[in-house]
Amino acid sequence: MWPKEFDYVRASSVDDAIQQTSDNTDAKILAGGHSLLPAMKLRLSEPGKLVDISRLADLKGISANGTLSIGAMSTHAEIAASADVQQYCASLATACGMVGDHQVRNFGTLGGNIAHADPASDPPTVLVAAGATIHIKRSRGERSVSAEDFFIDLFTTDLEDGEVITRIEVPNLSGHKAAYVKMPHPASRYAIVGVAVILEMDGDTCKSARVAVGGATVSAMRASGAESALSGSSLDDAALNAAASAVQSDISDALMGDVSYPESYRQAMSGVYLKRAVKAALG
Amino acid sequence: MAIGKSKFRIDAPGKVTGETLYPADIDRENFIHAKVVFSNKPHARMKRMDLSAAEAVTGVLGIFTAADVPVNEYGLTMFDQPVMVGVNATGRSKVPSDVSRWEGDQVAVVVAETPEAAQAAAEKIQIEWEDLPLVHDVWDGLKDDVLVHPEAGTNAFKHYVIRKGAMDDGWAAADVIIEGRYEVPHQEHAYLQPEAAISYVDEMGRITIEIGGQWTHEDQEQVAHALDMPAEDIRIIYPAIGGAFGGREDMSLQIVMALASWKLYQKGETRPIRSQWSREESIIGHHKRHRAVVTTRWGATKDGKITAVEADVYLDAGAYNYTSNKVLGNFHLCVAGPYEIPNARIDSYAIYTTTVPGGAFRGFGAPQGAFAAESQMNKLADALGIDPLELRLMNCLHDESIAITQTPMPAGVSIRQVVEDCASASQWHQPLADAEPFQAFQSLAADKSNIRRGRGIACAYKNVGFSFGFPERCEAKIELYGSVEIERAVLYHSAAEVGQGTHTALRQMTAEALAIDYDKIEMVLSDTAFTGDSGSVSASRMTFMAGNAIKGAAERALEAWQNEDRPAVGQIRFTPRSTDMIDDVTGKGDANISYGYVAEVVELSVDIETGHIHIERVVCADDVGHAINPNLVVGQIEGAIVQAYGYAVTENLRVVDGRILNPRLSTYLIPGIKDIPLQVDSVLVEVPDPQGPWGARGMAEMPFIPLAPAIAAALHDATDVWFDKIPLTPENVIRTLRDNEKTS
Known part of the structure; x- marks a missing residue:
């Protein structure tokens, strides 16, 4: 299908993009376009104007200096291949390397991905588990929000009209054990369920754990019950089974399903994949 | 040679190289374009239709409806479907024209200068409907409180029986009795090429349709009937055809395109018309393999001799017969398997519902019947402590056998041979070898502790030729x-x-x-x-x-x-030897010309935490009589097994309130290259068919038939749980395993 007719402008700066989208509520920011354009072709989204920010140098680049800073217009392929990301938060590199196919990863951006907030996409789940911070610019200055609070619901974020995501900041998790595992949909490869775990270990004991779930839920979300079940345990079978039960309760109010993979199955799989994520994290 | x-x-x-043209590839400069409009109503009576706004769209050349069809009825074996549903139909027809009985009923064909104009006009057709109550499934249908075809008097419009031997004797002689209830799903043909056609009046004045089909002369006859013209005035040409599998047996664009060309020709419009369905239109607009439920009971002596079989078959025909009456016949015979059954009672019903019609699809009722019959055999073997291979050899038909229809089997019965050849090629008597634990997905390390391996066998027969x-x-x-x-x-x-x-x-x-x-x-x-x-x-x-x-x-x-x-x-x-319709009271009759025989062994692994199935190997022994072209035979076997894998495991058509919820390949999941069995060993058995040319035997459907029950048997071997419902999606597998944990 073809999208409805629209205007296209290339923003000259972040402020210009903010200006153009603040003045016109019918305008939408265009990043890599790999979420927005399909939605437009299906007429799920019909903006009158696209403001292209994909070439703004300010929004590009990855740097690691105490924390990891990823420009919003970094592509999935750049993130997946970045030595800094590998070092600070390897499971984010894993997740970005699982998005779509080569074409999508070469063009789609992390900023665009999280602004779109597809519940079955991989990077949001890792960002929530990692405790990432989203930095946002708007006409009256800048603000930041935690990834956990950023993702609100199905395709719904904390982002408002006239705001642009500038960068995503991720803490240095190089000392942690972490993993992201998912069951990909056979046709789309989107996550039927995706689980990210980040474990702070003290010898054989899990000092603290962060767990996030996506795919099975309307948005990427933290699973605090599962975190409690893992924290302080030796991650033995009993602890893993307890965490597998807990994660199913954690997400029970936010489940999502489709004709092939109903909610009940995805809920059950969140437990299975949590266990497998922990095992994968421990190597 | x-x-x-x-x-x-x-x-x-x-x-x-792309040089060959399929109907949708044919390009002529002066094409005009047709759009078929579906009712989009599972059950409703049309009260009024207003074409004025649609006809006013620029570029529209004509809109044709039920009112334009000379004989507004269609059907391969029964005229129970209007060519188009609509008001003001004046042509003679055995079926009321004003009721849509399925969301894919056609209500109009719009012809315009461009596809866009045809689409725009289609959207402007105003129809007033009176919704009628739905008949969701066979159980709804059997109540008969809402009739899909009131003129038929009942929804259960076709009933076959088998009454063979004495059931009391059969049960009395049985040491073990196994009861089962089996559910089999719809299946979409998912051929590569969605429906497309061109139509025109040729230089000899014949209305000509170029389309992909399965029987030129049947298409010709159906078009001629609806247009009330002699068959020779209709010409059907098949360019390259992008797959069929039974899905092109019934009419899609043939009749409406012929009608449009004929009507426009009379107005002086001679340009050829082109039309093409999208994948969604294809999935909504053509029939499916029938879904069905079988309840059945088999008895056997402790030595493994079958003493009695009873079965009740409920086939969801959907809104129209299509070939349901014929599919039901095959199902009816196959539900007893390729075995000697001394005592049998079988009742099979085809039932109208307000859902997508069931129709021809590779196997034509045999896969559904075999799923029940072979699962019963595997359960009997398990209960008797007899190897399921041996149990088959003890009971299988041979040249002197009397068929379930109480007539001699046509000569050349080779079920024993295919079972034995399959067993030997699959090393059935050797312990199942270990396989690498499978890694369902790249992101997921294989976890050996959750993997169970199993092996299963099934065999089958099916008629060759019309029956x-x-x-x-x-x-x-x-x-x-x-x-x-x-x-x-x-x-x-x-x-x-x-x-x-x-x-x-x-x-x-x-x-x-x-x-x-x-x-x-x-x-x-x-x-x-x-x-x-x-x-x-x-x-x-x-x-x-x-x-x-x-x-x-x-x-x-x-x-x-x-x-x-x-x-x-x-x-x-x-013309080969003739066949009989089986008797209404006893089911006796020489129903089939000849049969094909097949056996399969499946080796698989299943992840008991996720429900994912991984088939390492399928061994298929198919009696082809005489392989005219061995590579093509192997291609048929491999293709059938891939298609049967989809039927058994991945494909899950969801029909809710008369509508298909997943009419696209992103949600109706046919198997991909990474899903299908890792290895297929095709064993070409060549027991000549005395009636076949050079001994050749029909073979193309056979390899499809036993795969689903062989997978279910292998899953039982792996998990000790029986799976009586397909498709074996991860969700179904997990649910069944968990339900079993609860009850055991």
Whole structure:
């Protein structure tokens, strides 16, 4: 299908993009376009104007200096291949390397991905588990929000009209054990369920754990019950089974399903994949 | 010898290079465009239809509805469907025209200068409907409080019986009785090429349709009937066809395109019309493999001899018969399996519902029947402590057997041979070897502790050729050119090349029959203006029937050649031995010409935490009688197994309130290259069919049939749980395992 007719402008700066989208509520920011354009072709989204920010140098680049800073217009392929990301938060590199196919990863951006907030996409789940911070610019200055609070619901974020995501900041998790595992949909490869775990270990004991779930839920979300079940345990079978039960309760109010993979199955799989994520994290 | 060799497919170069044109590829400068409008109403009566806004759209050339159809009825074996649903129908019809009984009923065909104009006009057709209550499924249908076809008097419009022996004796002799209830799903054909056609009036004044189908002459007859014209005024041509599998047996665009061309021609519009369905329209707009429920009970002695079988079959026919009455017949026989059954009571019903019609699909009722029968055999073997292979050998049919229809089996019964060959090729008597633990997905390390391995067996039979008294026929004509030597021969034949390789086989068989060089054979194919009635490519019949027709035509042509005719022409309408409709009270009757036989062993792993199934190996022993082209036979076996894997494991058509919820390939999941069995070993068994040409036997459907029950048996071997409902999606597997934990 073809999208409805629209205007296209290339923003000259972040402020210009903010200006153009603040003045016109019918305008939408265009990043890599790999979420927005399909939605437009299906007429799920019909903006009158696209403001292209994909070439703004300010929004590009990855740097690691105490924390990891990823420009919003970094592509999935750049993130997946970045030595800094590998070092600070390897499971984010894993997740970005699982998005779509080569074409999508070469063009789609992390900023665009999280602004779109597809519940079955991989990077949001890792960002929530990692405790990432989203930095946002708007006409009256800048603000930041935690990834956990950023993702609100199905395709719904904390982002408002006239705001642009500038960068995503991720803490240095190089000392942690972490993993992201998912069951990909056979046709789309989107996550039927995706689980990210980040474990702070003290010898054989899990000092603290962060767990996030996506795919099975309307948005990427933290699973605090599962975190409690893992924290302080030796991650033995009993602890893993307890965490597998807990994660199913954690997400029970936010489940999502489709004709092939109903909610009940995805809920059950969140437990299975949590266990497998922990095992994968421990190597 | 031209047969028995793996000649390259003659259609391959054109298809690989893109030179061959499928209906949707044909491009003519002066095309005008048609759009078929579906009712989108599972059950509703049309009160009013207003075309004025649609007709006012710029570029619209004509909109045709039920009111324009001379004989507004359609059906391959029963006229129970209007060509189009609508008001003001004046043509004669046995079926009321104003009721939509399925969301895919057609209500109009719009012809316009451009596809966009046709689409725009289609959206502007105003229809007022009165919704009618839905008949969701067979249980709803059996209540008969809402009739899909009030004129039929009941929704259960077809009922077959088998009454054989004495059931009391059968149960009394049984040491073990196994009861089962089996559910089998719809299946979408998902052929590569969605429906497309072009239509025009040719230079001889014939209304001409170029389309992908399975039987040119049936298309011709159906169009002629609806247009109330002699068949010779209708011409059907098949260009390249992108798959069929039974899904092109019924009409899609044939009748409405013919109607549009004819109506416009009368107004002086002679440009050819083109139309094409999207994938969604294809999935909504054509029939499916029937979903069904079987309840059944089998008894056997402790030595493993079957003493009694009873079964009740409930087939969801959907809104119209299509070929349900015929599919039900095959199902009815196959639900007792290829075994000697001394005592049997079987009742099978086809039931109208307001859902997508069921119709022809590779196997034609046999896969559904075999799922019940073979699962019962595997459960019996388990209960008796007898190897399931041995139990089959103890009970299988042979040449002296009396069939379930109480008539002698046609000679050449080879079920024992295929079972034994399958067992030996699969090393059935050796312990199942370990396999690498499978890694369902790249992100997920294989976890050996959750993987269970298992192996299962199933076998099956199915008729070859039209059955239950439906007239068989296959025409062929051969012309021989030359003076002293035959320099070239031309075969005229209608067999539809749907990708199975039939045209290559025809050429091989013609060369063989004439004993001349393969390269000297030319062919004129699939055009009712030149080629005779071949019957359909279905029922695994074309090699069998066409081979016999070619042999007959070649014999006559060679005789004419001896008589110095130049060109020498031989023509024949081959008819095999006739069959009977089975008796209404006893089910007795010689229902089938001949049978094909097959056995399969499946080796698989299952992840008991996620429900993912991974098939390491399928061994298929298929009796093909005489392999005309061994590579094409192997291609049929591998293709059937992939398609059956989809049926058994991944494909899950969801129909809710009369609507298909997943009419696209992103949500209706056919298997991909990474899903399918890792290895398929095709064992070509060659027990000659005494009626087949050079002993060849129909084979194309057989490998589909036993796969689902063989997978279910392997899953039981792996998990100790029986799976009586397919598809075996991860969700179904997990749910069944958990339900079993609760009850055990």
